[in-house]
Amino acid sequence: MPGLARWLDGAAVNVRQSKHMGDNLRLVAAQLNFWVGDIEGNAEKIIAAAARARDDLRADLIAFPELALLGYPPDDLLLRSGIPPAIEAGLERIRREAQGIHLVVGHPEYAEEGIYNAASVFRDGQLVRRYRKRLLPNYGVFDEKRHFLAGRSACVFDLKGVPVGLCICEDIWGTRPADESRDQGARLMVNINASPFALGKSNQREQVLRARAAETRLPILYVNMVGGQDDLLFDGDSSAIGPDGTVSFRAPTFEEDLYGVDFADGELRGVMSPPEAEEAVVYRGLVQSVRDYVTRNGFPGALIGLSGGIDSALVAAVAADALGPDRVWGVSLPSRYTLDMSNDDARIEAEALGIRYSILPIEPTFDALTSTLAQTFEGRAIDITEENMQSRSRGVLLMALSNKFGHVVLTTGNKSEMAVGYATLYGDMCGGFAPIKDVYKTLVFRLARYRNTISPVIPERVLTRPPSAELRPDQKDSDSLPPYEVLDPILEAYVESNASIPQIIAMGFEEATVKRVAGLVRRSEYKRRQAPPGPKVTRCAFGRERRYPITAVYGDF
Ligand SMILES: Nc1ncnc2c1ncn2[C@@H]1O[C@H](COP(=O)(O)OP(=O)(O)OC[C@H]2O[C@@H]([n+]3cccc(C(=O)O)c3)[C@H](O)[C@@H]2O)[C@@H](O)[C@H]1O
Ligand SMILES: Nc1ncnc2c1ncn2[C@@H]1O[C@H](COP(=O)(O)OP(=O)(O)OP(=O)(O)O)[C@@H](O)[C@H]1O
Numbered sequence: 001m002p003g004l005a006r007w008l009d010g011a012a013v014n015v016r017q018s019k020h021m022g023d024n025l026r027l028v029a030a031q032l033n034f035w036v037g038d039i040e041g042n043a044e045k046i047i048a049a050a051a052r053a054r055d056d057l058r059a060d061l062i063a064f065p066e067l068a069l070l071g072y073p074p075d076d077l078l079l080r081s082g083i084p085p086a087i088e089a090g091l092e093r094i095r096r097e098a099q100g101i102h103l104v105v106g107h108p109e110y111a112e113e114g115i116y117n118a119a120s121v122f123r124d125g126q127l128v129r130r131y132r133k134r135l136l137p138n139y140g141v142f143d144e145k146r147h148f149l150a151g152r153s154a155c156v157f158d159l160k161g162v163p164v165g166l167c168i169c170e171d172i173w174g175t176r177p178a179d180e181s182r183d184q185g186a187r188l189m190v191n192i193n194a195s196p197f198a199l200g201k202s203n204q205r206e207q208v209l210r211a212r213a214a215e216t217r218l219p220i221l222y223v224n225m226v227g228g229q230d231d232l233l234f235d236g237d238s239s240a241i242g243p244d245g246t247v248s249f250r251a252p253t254f255e256e257d258l259y260g261v262d263f264a265d266g267e268l269r270g271v272m273s274p275p276e277a278e279e280a281v282v283y284r285g286l287v288q289s290v291r292d293y294v295t296r297n298g299f300p301g302a303l304i305g306l307s308g309g310i311d312s313a314l315v316a317a318v319a320a321d322a323l324g325p326d327r328v329w330g331v332s333l334p335s336r337y338t339l340d341m342s343n344d345d346a347r348i349e350a351e352a353l354g355i356r357y358s359i360l361p362i363e364p365t366f367d368a369l370t371s372t373l374a375q376t377f378e379g380r381a382i383d384i385t386e387e388n389m390q391s392r393s394r395g396v397l398l399m400a401l402s403n404k405f406g407h408v409v410l411t412t413g414n415k416s417e418m419a420v421g422y423a424t425l426y427g428d429m430c431g432g433f434a435p436i437k438d439v440y441k442t443l444v445f446r447l448a449r450y451r452n453t454i455s456p457v458i459p460e461r462v463l464t465r466p467p468s469a470e471l472r473p474d475q476k477d478s479d480s481l482p483p484y485e486v487l488d489p490i491l492e493a494y495v496e497s498n499a500s501i502p503q504i505i506a507m508g509f510e511e512a513t514v515k516r517v518a519g520l521v522r523r524s525e526y527k528r529r530q531a532p533p534g535p536k537v538t539r540c541a542f543g544r545e546r547r548y549p550i551t552a553v554y555g556d557f
């Protein structure tokens with residue numbers, strides 16, 4: 001499995017060195033990246049990690065994330081008839097080969113009555129306990145009731161004389177599973193997760209864990225996965241929290257590694273990674289998402305239409321950081337409306353990033369389309385049709401490069417544009433993966449500035465000049481849309497908080513602007529359905545999470 005070697009070679013051992021005696025336990029949070037469907041590779045990774053936790057960290061227990069053996073979210077892959085025997089074979093191999101340490105392994109369990117989202121505890125060739133997840137999330141991006149039956153019992157197992165309670169992800173967001181573990185004598189809780197990243201999610205998790213730890217008076221070890229899986233992103237953010245609300249261990253976000261946490265005198269303790277700025281976390285998340293998507297789908301690299309605008313500049317920087325500059329190809333596709341300044345900036349960005357750079361003028365393609373249509377269009381005024389033909393000329397050329405060389409085209413549309421349909425079907429929407437589709441334009445600016453603090457790769461004027469699609473002379477985004485400082489908070493209220501038009505107006509926005517924006521969002525659902533996937537970053541992402549009818553006569557609810 002390609003990820004394994006990198007992880008085994010590169011990872012540092014993160015553990016606070018402390019004495020390990022008597023009642024003391026050393027636990028390991030396996031904050032690892034598992035590939036959906038690669039059961040053999042995942043089993044191999046679990047066995048290798050257990051050996052390392054035992055030998056290098058002298059651990060008593062290693063806990064892997066939710067459904068680690070199959071990956072998350074498996075969706076309808078769970079229904080393939082070849083999956084149950086493959087899961088059985090993987091579990092059997094783990095049971096036999098991982099010795100000298102307790103393992104908590106997440107996996108689907110195929111029972112006669114249906115499928116459970118389960119976790120098995122193994123030790124020295126024995127299946128010690130098996131737990132079935134009780135609370136199945138069925139909101140937001142989750143559809144667990146579609147596939148799984150809910151378990152009914154709590155799980156407490158013995159770890160060197162210490163009763164340990166076990167539960168899976170959503171279980172800790174309710175009260176019963178942890179309460180019942182405490183009632184059955186647990187002295188600490190282990191909670192294994194596949195909890196996707198979103199802005200503000202880390203605080204939300206902390207509040208939930210703090211509440212559970214306080215109610216049960218038990219310390220909780222929270223273990224989450226890392227990695228990008230299509231439209232989801234897992235940030236890790238594994239942690240430990242005590243009954244008094246103290247966070248006593250925090251793993252760095254998006255860092256695949258094993259993290260040692262000691263349990264002594266009723267408390268969990270590990271290394272605290274320092275807090276990071278929101279921009280840094282989101283940027284590293286986008287990098288993770290692009291790296292995992294491109295690598296797992298076997299692309300040799302990525303192609304980006306590099307316009308000299310900020311969106312494509314940010315996507316190119318993310319791609320170069322994710323894949324290495326050698327695997328990224330920026331293509332300038334100028335038209336008669338492209339300013340020299342834009343061409344210069346695109347070249348400067350490519351040079352600063354060290355990526356391959358080509359210039360393919362779109363005029364001949366556009367002229368061919370115009371002359372083919374000339375007779376049919378006779379007597380019709382030039383309008384948005386011709387603007388879109390420029391955008392589509394770029395799409396055709398980028399897809400031709402993709403077909404010929406194998407690189408995937410990364411689209412550059414941001415959430416503000418995708419929300420209001422400010423993008424051309426089969427034009428700038430043309431491509432395979434959309435890294436910033438859930439990033440509002442105002443956040444795009446912040447991320448670009450953040451990236452420049454690492455090394456300057458985006459020219460200052462790209463950050464300061466007014467955004468333009470450059471599809472007609474002197475065009476500006478602000479000709480068609482409210483300023484992004486106004487648009488983004490309206491969108492956030494309408495899309496993420498489901499606020500009504502009167503509620504948004506009451507927030508202080510102009511009635512006409514709010515109505516116009518809401519109308520654009522409603523009318524452009526058809527475009528979003530045809531957009532490539534990209535990682536969820538906000539509280540409510542289009543697609544898997546915000547599901548609206550396309551064909552519907554609905555007004556301003
Ligand atoms: N309900 C529905 N279900 C399915 N399809 C539907 C549809 N309604 C329209 N359509 C189809 O969609 C077409 C309209 O969509 P589309 O062809 O995309 O064209 P359209 O949305 O009219 O124009 C593209 C917009 O994107 C803006 N923009 C901004 C920035 C960059 C770029 C760029 O391209 O670089 C573009 C551009 O200024 C313009 O406002 C209709 O002609 C029709 O064929
Ligand atoms: N001259 C160009 N060369 C290459 N690609 C282009 C060119 N013009 C547009 N594109 C592609 O189409 C996308 C959409 O264009 P658009 O102008 O909306 O975005 P941008 O230039 O990246 O950022 P901004 O929204 O700030 O202008 C670009 O991000 C880019 O991928």
Ligand SMILES: NC(=O)CC[C@H](N)C(=O)O
Nearest residue numbers: 137169170173194195196
């Ligand atoms: N896989 C799960 O059960 C995830 C649900 C949970 N509330 C989360 O996002 O953290």
